[in-house]
Amino acid sequence: MSKKELRIGLIGCGFMGRTHSNGYNRVPNFFPDLEYQPVLQAVCSRREEKVKAFAEQWGFASYETDWRKLIARDDIDAVDICTPNHLHAEIAIAAAEAGKMVLTEKPLARNLEESKKMVDAVAKAGVANTVWYNYRRLPAVTLAKKIVASGKLGKIFHYRANFLQDWTINADLPQGGDAAWRMDVDVAGSGVTGDLLAHCIDTAMWINGGISEVSAVTETFVKERVHNDTGKLEPVGIDDACIFHCRFSNGSLGLFESTRYARGHKALYTFEINGEHASIRWDLHDLNRLEYFDNAVDSDVKGWSSIHVTNGDHPYMDKWWVPGLGIGYEHSFVHQAADFLKSLEKGEPCQPDFQNAYETQKVCEAVIESAKSRSWKTTDVTID
Amino acid sequence: MSKKELRIGLIGCGFMGRTHSNGYNRVPNFFPDLEYQPVLQAVCSRREEKVKAFAEQWGFASYETDWRKLIARDDIDAVDICTPNHLHAEIAIAAAEAGKMVLTEKPLARNLEESKKMVDAVAKAGVANTVWYNYRRLPAVTLAKKIVASGKLGKIFHYRANFLQDWTINADLPQGGDAAWRMDVDVAGSGVTGDLLAHCIDTAMWINGGISEVSAVTETFVKERVHNDTGKLEPVGIDDACIFHCRFSNGSLGLFESTRYARGHKALYTFEINGEHASIRWDLHDLNRLEYFDNAVDSDVKGWSSIHVTNGDHPYMDKWWVPGLGIGYEHSFVHQAADFLKSLEKGEPCQPDFQNAYETQKVCEAVIESAKSRSWKTTDVTID
Amino acid sequence: MSKKELRIGLIGCGFMGRTHSNGYNRVPNFFPDLEYQPVLQAVCSRREEKVKAFAEQWGFASYETDWRKLIARDDIDAVDICTPNHLHAEIAIAAAEAGKMVLTEKPLARNLEESKKMVDAVAKAGVANTVWYNYRRLPAVTLAKKIVASGKLGKIFHYRANFLQDWTINADLPQGGDAAWRMDVDVAGSGVTGDLLAHCIDTAMWINGGISEVSAVTETFVKERVHNDTGKLEPVGIDDACIFHCRFSNGSLGLFESTRYARGHKALYTFEINGEHASIRWDLHDLNRLEYFDNAVDSDVKGWSSIHVTNGDHPYMDKWWVPGLGIGYEHSFVHQAADFLKSLEKGEPCQPDFQNAYETQKVCEAVIESAKSRSWKTTDVTID
Amino acid sequence: MSKKELRIGLIGCGFMGRTHSNGYNRVPNFFPDLEYQPVLQAVCSRREEKVKAFAEQWGFASYETDWRKLIARDDIDAVDICTPNHLHAEIAIAAAEAGKMVLTEKPLARNLEESKKMVDAVAKAGVANTVWYNYRRLPAVTLAKKIVASGKLGKIFHYRANFLQDWTINADLPQGGDAAWRMDVDVAGSGVTGDLLAHCIDTAMWINGGISEVSAVTETFVKERVHNDTGKLEPVGIDDACIFHCRFSNGSLGLFESTRYARGHKALYTFEINGEHASIRWDLHDLNRLEYFDNAVDSDVKGWSSIHVTNGDHPYMDKWWVPGLGIGYEHSFVHQAADFLKSLEKGEPCQPDFQNAYETQKVCEAVIESAKSRSWKTTDVTID
CATH class of the missing domain: 3.30.360.10 (Dihydrodipicolinate Reductase; domain 2)
Structure with a gap:
């Protein structure tokens, strides 16, 4: 099959890390006709023991403990941010600057100022972006x-x-x-x-x-x-x-x-x-x-x-x-x-x-x- | 007002005696345009103390302690039977024979045999009759x-x-x-x-x-x-x-x-x-x-x-x-x-x-x- | 029975006039043990044809077309106000001054100023008073x-x-x-x-x-x-x-x-x-x-x-x-x-x-x- | 990881084939602590085009078009029957005789006679067996x-x-x-x-x-x-x-x-x-x-x-x-x-x-x- 792969780098493995991972995992079974299919390329969290177990449980091919390393990897197409809110802006801006697509959990950021910088960053980089207001x-x-x-x-x-x-x-x-x-x-x-x-x-x-x-x-x-x-x-x-x-x-x-x-x-x-x-x-x-x-x-x-x-x-x-x-x-x-x-x-x-x-x-x-x-x-x- | 009166004789003053009495009492207030209006002429129950209090509470003009006397009264147009089931047939048949309209609580009687006699009695007497299957x-x-x-x-x-x-x-x-x-x-x-x-x-x-x-x-x-x-x-x-x-x-x-x-x-x-x-x-x-x-x-x-x-x-x-x-x-x-x-x-x-x-x-x-x-x-x- | 009578003079025969009249009418049947029992002495509304029919339907003993006459009557113990709101204050104050108990539909009045006068009037007259916030x-x-x-x-x-x-x-x-x-x-x-x-x-x-x-x-x-x-x-x-x-x-x-x-x-x-x-x-x-x-x-x-x-x-x-x-x-x-x-x-x-x-x-x-x-x-x- | 693998051979790829496949696929993500983990080894259905697409969609490693071949494979530990009811007995009995664990969709079979043979077959073979009465x-x-x-x-x-x-x-x-x-x-x-x-x-x-x-x-x-x-x-x-x-x-x-x-x-x-x-x-x-x-x-x-x-x-x-x-x-x-x-x-x-x-x-x-x-x-x- 000539599917295109979207290689995901997920940052954060708490509650939202689980919901996003499950979201990607179900796509091939239930939306098989999409041109793009997600690949769980890497997951990142500070504590190695935790992130290693998470990667194994959810089927990520690799893991990182420093989000900057994850963003720097060539084999990541899209960065998905599931961290606590205070890190959304910094990570999203860095990811955009690295040319990655950026997905982030809601809310966009802690406040309007951070949010504005994020909007500007993805606009400047011209990368695809979305926020997981999932209830829609x-x-x-x-x-x-x-x-x-x-x-x-x-x-x-x-x-x-x-x-x-x-x-x-x-x-x-x-x-x-x-x-x-x-x-x-x-x-x-x-x-x-x-x-x-x-x-x-x-x-x-x-x-x-x-x-x-x-x-x-x-x-x-x-x-x-x-x-x-x-x-x-x-x-x-x-x-x-x-x-x-x-x-x-x-x-x-x-x-x-x-x-x-x-x-x-x-x-x-x-x-x-x-x-x-x-x-x-x-x-x-x-x-x-x-x-x-x-x-x-x-x-x-x-x-x-x-x-x-x-x-x-x-x-x-x-x-x-x-x-x-x-x-x-x-x-x-x-x-x-x-x-x-x-x-x-x-x-x-x-x-x-x-x-x-x-x-x-x-x-x-x-x-x-x-x-x-x-x-x-x-x-x-x-x-x- | 040229309303026609329907003089009710109610037999039985338990739970159903109350629901029927209330039913009659509300008619003038909520169905004032009917040609006939009910009049609570008499209520009957074996125990005098109880039936007297009931008559007073619900506004009956008089009371009896023997249902045969109630049926015999000239000032009663319709007999309404709220007794336990075993008395339905006897009272209804007697009332019909006395030329009264007959209303009875459900079920019609204890069994089919009693019921048949009641049907025959009202048919023979040619009196109006109904059974209170109220949920309709x-x-x-x-x-x-x-x-x-x-x-x-x-x-x-x-x-x-x-x-x-x-x-x-x-x-x-x-x-x-x-x-x-x-x-x-x-x-x-x-x-x-x-x-x-x-x-x-x-x-x-x-x-x-x-x-x-x-x-x-x-x-x-x-x-x-x-x-x-x-x-x-x-x-x-x-x-x-x-x-x-x-x-x-x-x-x-x-x-x-x-x-x-x-x-x-x-x-x-x-x-x-x-x-x-x-x-x-x-x-x-x-x-x-x-x-x-x-x-x-x-x-x-x-x-x-x-x-x-x-x-x-x-x-x-x-x-x-x-x-x-x-x-x-x-x-x-x-x-x-x-x-x-x-x-x-x-x-x-x-x-x-x-x-x-x-x-x-x-x-x-x-x-x-x-x-x-x-x-x-x-x-x-x-x-x- | 040595019940005391509370002779009601009801003013207004719209929707609320009906709910109040029905309220009084049910009391003897369902609250027979009260020392006081209501008597529907008079009802008042401007249009004679309407108020006359209302009196007949609900069992009022008499009717008036001028509320001041109703208040002035000696045979009225309590005035119940079911008029539109703009008349609450005037009637209630007049009734209190005439020594009548006063009941009024909600809201008390159109505004705070009117309301205050009503509170003062019943306090000064020392008459029983209540407002029909019925949902309680x-x-x-x-x-x-x-x-x-x-x-x-x-x-x-x-x-x-x-x-x-x-x-x-x-x-x-x-x-x-x-x-x-x-x-x-x-x-x-x-x-x-x-x-x-x-x-x-x-x-x-x-x-x-x-x-x-x-x-x-x-x-x-x-x-x-x-x-x-x-x-x-x-x-x-x-x-x-x-x-x-x-x-x-x-x-x-x-x-x-x-x-x-x-x-x-x-x-x-x-x-x-x-x-x-x-x-x-x-x-x-x-x-x-x-x-x-x-x-x-x-x-x-x-x-x-x-x-x-x-x-x-x-x-x-x-x-x-x-x-x-x-x-x-x-x-x-x-x-x-x-x-x-x-x-x-x-x-x-x-x-x-x-x-x-x-x-x-x-x-x-x-x-x-x-x-x-x-x-x-x-x-x-x-x-x- | 020292997990034991349970290699599944699924027969039938209709509605129930989908629910079972999804059931197995979710286990590693949500029940990671089990000693056994399922492996989608093979799926079987008569029409090659359909079964091939199904295998790809759900991640089966291989497919068959003849259920007897699937049962005969050494790399299958458990046979899961999702066919129409008339095939349950024949397949289950053959699978048991081949020493495979047997899982079957409900009802067990079309009638009591077929069911009895199935019970006897798994008892004789001493193989694990279950029926998917899933609502439990x-x-x-x-x-x-x-x-x-x-x-x-x-x-x-x-x-x-x-x-x-x-x-x-x-x-x-x-x-x-x-x-x-x-x-x-x-x-x-x-x-x-x-x-x-x-x-x-x-x-x-x-x-x-x-x-x-x-x-x-x-x-x-x-x-x-x-x-x-x-x-x-x-x-x-x-x-x-x-x-x-x-x-x-x-x-x-x-x-x-x-x-x-x-x-x-x-x-x-x-x-x-x-x-x-x-x-x-x-x-x-x-x-x-x-x-x-x-x-x-x-x-x-x-x-x-x-x-x-x-x-x-x-x-x-x-x-x-x-x-x-x-x-x-x-x-x-x-x-x-x-x-x-x-x-x-x-x-x-x-x-x-x-x-x-x-x-x-x-x-x-x-x-x-x-x-x-x-x-x-x-x-x-x-x-x-």
């Missing part, structure tokens, strides 16, 4: 986008999303280090805003267009936690919870909430869109379903319809099983890997690229600024 | 009937219903007496078959036509219980659980189950109908909803639709509040009372009348016989 | 209050509520007049804030304590509508939608949203409360259910529990039917009527009284002010 | 088994299951050939009984013990369909629908239904178990959830709990992602592949083995016989 690629979410784009909803009045978790309620949880870097503001950049709301914002602007201004509130319920690096109680700098309302450029009102203190919710990412003629809602805990209300249905039998998004004519589902048999969270990464490869084949950007993710970053930054200043902030987002 | 009158159930009758489902393949409860699991519950007559086979006639499945069968044959043959199994999980009359352990004669499959005369397969041993279910009456083009399901625990699957909807947005049956164009709902504001169980009795009054106005039978309820009784009898003989039984039902 | 009296909502008050949730982190409708999306709907006074800002005072969010705020502060500061946004999607009084296109002054986040005095974050432009939702009032140890949520479209997550349950079987609030030991449910058989929207008014009568018996205020409803009004006012000024507003609420 | 390995189903085995339900009263589909309603669908062998009775052995109810029976007897007697009804709604082999209308020999009730040896009542004519249901496999102290239910369309009712919970907050079975302490879930992130249908095959490998490591049978699947076959045979003879049939099942 769940079939039900892609179907939501398709329905809205078709015009079935008409004018949009409301967009609301939340991402609720409960795993940091325990005040004895430490912050920082490998295990808890998401709770260390210096490493993560922010709390739920960058970790969870960034997903909601990415989906929202993809489906409903740009967010023009925001008004936010944040809260840090546990003010001090032991830091894994120092062993001492240190102030907590992240936002444990964040709520914001906003206006989209299409005139609709937006409402977003995220927290890690909503007892009973593990990863409850939901969104709902209300239009003139129809509405849509979705819930990550039932990820194979989309609920749809079509006002054009006869009045006596009109209601919210629960679509089990597992038919062959649903997005991506021709690749998997038969109607009624659901897929899982991890499949969003398989789809994104496949879409990235397809974009190379077509010579088109793979959305969200760095530029698009930079727009999401603008909203995150405005949200944090709004909460600090207790005032509305405009976002300067350029998406219509 | 819940708006969502009436809507289901309307949808099926419209032909939207096409050919019907399957009808399934169950009625699950859990209140008799405790082996220390006694049987018999006022409090537990439903568990005494001599008084009730049968267990879940007459108490619960009779409802399911009534709804089923109303919507899907006659049941022609059945194959059943019954079980009595607790074999002996203390009897309230004797104070001694006595064999339990009722069916604690009953399952049957059957064929309808339209060729569809039926499946029915009822039990009082389904831990976690209080009164879970559900049914589902699968047709060539559409399906319907309903659940008493969410009585304001009907779920509907329409195969004609575009493939990508097709799903089960949850209809909140609270719009002004839904059955009966123009009488109540505004869309979204649900009604409750008791409203089914208000609707039946109103429909009975309306039937007098129109000079038509109020379904289910005794003849129709007799058909339901045939199925119940065949079910019990089938379980005893471990064989299929034909029902001789004359409904198409 | 739905059994599932009362149960939520009871669970939170028991301390089962521990420290509260989040409270969120929304009230979503879709009935004003059509731009051809007129505003004003009897039929559409809720859309005329001069009559209603505000749009969804006073009509719908007021309910959410009342429930929230009852369960979770005072709201100390708010940040809001409002939107009027249809800017001009024909006015029923003038027949001309007039600017629309009400808020079609309102979102606000807030802080409660207990440190929890609040999030509230209401709109009449959420296609597919008829009257979707929901709330959710997240505490350290447990969470609760409720939905008016399934009003007999409460969902509850208890973190103390064993990890492998822990989940959101769906409580069908229909047992005899659930709030108010000993008055109705048997487990599994739900009640409806209207029952909240029956319960409130009964609770008002009970409060007279006990000589205690019936919450929410005018003072308490005034606190809700403070939040509504702050919300509207915040939206106008695009800034946070403190509420001066005195509830802890 | 979904985490929520495994959790159900664990909960029942713990005794939390107490005495079991009821077990009910159904498996509803709608894909054969169209009378124009042909039968037979590669595409529709499930509708050809000579190839499949039976219709929904062997295809769908066999799954339900396997799960039921695993969780609730042996089924001792059954009473069934079957129906073939479309009596004739064009046969793909002959091009002519031929009688349809399979059961389109099958319902049976039964008794388990523990005294509980069972109820099972399957059909391919339930409009709106794609693959709705559900089961519910009612015990003295608790109940459980599950639904394949929401495969990550288990619903659980625990009667020991305080009365006022007692309800059905919805467990999102995605925590690290839920069965198999320590291998996948983080709480809240669901898995899909295909994971059941990964788990079964891993469990088979684990069983080799431990030297124990991997359930369900042929002997256990033979017990399921007894029930299927009794069901078909019962339907034919319109009478109860005993099963001779030896499971307690």
